[in-house]
Amino acid sequence: MFRSVSPIKNSPNFAARLLAWHQRHGRHDLPWQGTREAYRIWVAEIMLQQTQVAAVIPYYTRFLERFPDIATLAGAPQDEVLRLWSGLGYYSRARNLQRAAQLVAERHRGVFPRALEDIEALPGIGRSTAAAIAAFAYGTRAPILDGNVKRVLARHFAVAGFPGEKRVENRLWQLAEAQLPARAIGRYTQAMMDLGATLCTRAKPRCAECPLAQSCQALALGHVRDFPTTRPAKAVPTRATHMLLLVRGGEVLLEKRPPSGIWGGLWSLPELADATRAHAHCRSNYGCSIAAPQPLAPLAHGFTHFKLQIQPLLCQVEKLTPAAREPGQMWLSLEEAHGAAIPVPVRKLLGRLLVACEPEATPRTAPIAHANSASKPSSGSKRSLR
Ligand code: SF4
Numbered sequence: 001m002f003r004s005v006s007p008i009k010n011s012p013n014f015a016a017r018l019l020a021w022h023q024r025h026g027r028h029d030l031p032w033q034g035t036r037e038a039y040r041i042w043v044a045e046i047m048l049q050q051t052q053v054a055a056v057i058p059y060y061t062r063f064l065e066r067f068p069d070i071a072t073l074a075g076a077p078q079d080e081v082l083r084l085w086s087g088l089g090y091y092s093r094a095r096n097l098q099r100a101a102q103l104v105a106e107r108h109r110g111v112f113p114r115a116l117e118d119i120e121a122l123p124g125i126g127r128s129t130a131a132a133i134a135a136f137a138y139g140t141r142a143p144i145l146d147g148n149v150k151r152v153l154a155r156h157f158a159v160a161g162f163p164g165e166k167r168v169e170n171r172l173w174q175l176a177e178a179q180l181p182a183r184a185i186g187r188y189t190q191a192m193m194d195l196g197a198t199l200c201t202r203a204k205p206r207c208a209e210c211p212l213a214q215s216c217q218a219l220a221l222g223h224v225r226d227f228p229t230t231r232p233a234k235a236v237p238t239r240a241t242h243m244l245l246l247v248r249g250g251e252v253l254l255e256k257r258p259p260s261g262i263w264g265g266l267w268s269l270p271e272l273a274d275a276t277r278a279h280a281h282c283r284s285n286y287g288c289s290i291a292a293p294q295p296l297a298p299l300a301h302g303f304t305h306f307k308l309q310i311q312p313l314l315c316q317v318e319k320l321t322p323a324a325r326e327p328g329q330m331w332l333s334l335e336e337a338h339g340a341a342i343p344v345p346v347r348k349l350l351g352r353l354l355v356a357c358e359p360e361a362t363p364r365t366a367p368i369a370h371a372n373s374a375s376k377p378s379s380g381s382k383r384s385l386r
Pocket of ligand 1: 155199200201205206207208210211212213217218219224
């Protein structure tokens with residue numbers, strides 16, 4: 001519908017207008033601002049990928065209390081890193097963060113690197129994140145291009161096409177580079193982020209308050225909402241699984257997931273594709289015999305590329321062979337399991353069990369909705385594990 005035809009050029013006073021706006025209306029008191037310590041900035045930038053500021057703040061505070069520097073993070077047990085990340089989603093970010101801390105210790109004697117190519121060589125850090133860290137920590141003059149900035153530039157310069165396409169992304173990088181001011185790069189970077197997060201939002205852009213309105217091409221065209229072009233629609237497949245809530249004397253069994261892939265390295269509930277195999281599966285894998293599994297209310301969890309339909313099965317353990325316990329399995333009290341490094345839907349299922357076990361609750365009736373009750377499956381957050 002729209003074609004980008006203008007050559008790459010600097011929009012007059014783009015940066016100056018943005019900086020003046022930011023001075024009065026930008027965000028200045030976020031927990032990761034007011035420092036030039038690369039480690040703190042880096043942790044914030046990784047947490048802020050795919051996650052909103054308000055959700056990040058409590059995680060950021062807890063994470064830095066436990067891991068105040070690169071050396072502490074590098075030497076911590078992965079379980080603890082994942083536990084403090086649990087609920088933020090995209091767990092590969094946490095695994096990469098720790099791996100990168102270990103590489104900084106090995107390659108850079110524990111000092112976060114300054115050169116953009118060294119920063120970008122660390123796991124989990126792409127071009128835009130490297131530029132943001134370097135801008136905030138060292139004042140390095142380099143453009144960023146996160147989702148918010150893509151939206152601002154696509155609208156301001158009426159760049160047609162889905163930003164996930166290489167051709168469109170390259171043009172946005174060129175435009176981002178062309179607008180960079182000679183100085184105040186840290187403030188400018190924050191201003192771009194803030195404009196996209198607070199004024200030039202996806203659903204309700206507040207153009208009347210925008211410092212870029214006088215030169216915004218999408219606004220002049222009267223087509224702000226048409227930029228950026230949305231991702232081409234694609235059907236999202238559904239995968240189904242059974243999760244086993246193996247309970248025994250107030251304890252539940254958790255199993256460690258493989259180090260990579262979905263929920264990599266987290267603790268989770270045992271899974272099973274075929275529910276009719278529950279007895280045999282529990283006997284051979286966990287050394288226990290169980291009563292007839294009781295289906296509970298299902299749960300749906302959304303990932304970027306598929307939807308996971310979870311059918312929980314409550315399995316009361318009748319007999320356990322202690323010698324059959326394997327590494328990568330642990331029995332924990334419900335409270336401990338609920339606080340462990342577990343994925344969001346598993347936490348929801350354990351939360352239901354906890355509520356059901358409260359003294360005033362009627363066990364296994366009201367709080368734990370059974371599969372044959374009228375309750376609808378709840379939706380999980382739209383998060384993906386990259
Ligand atoms: S004028 Fe509107 S669409 Fe253009 S950059 Fe500002 S907020 Fe975004």
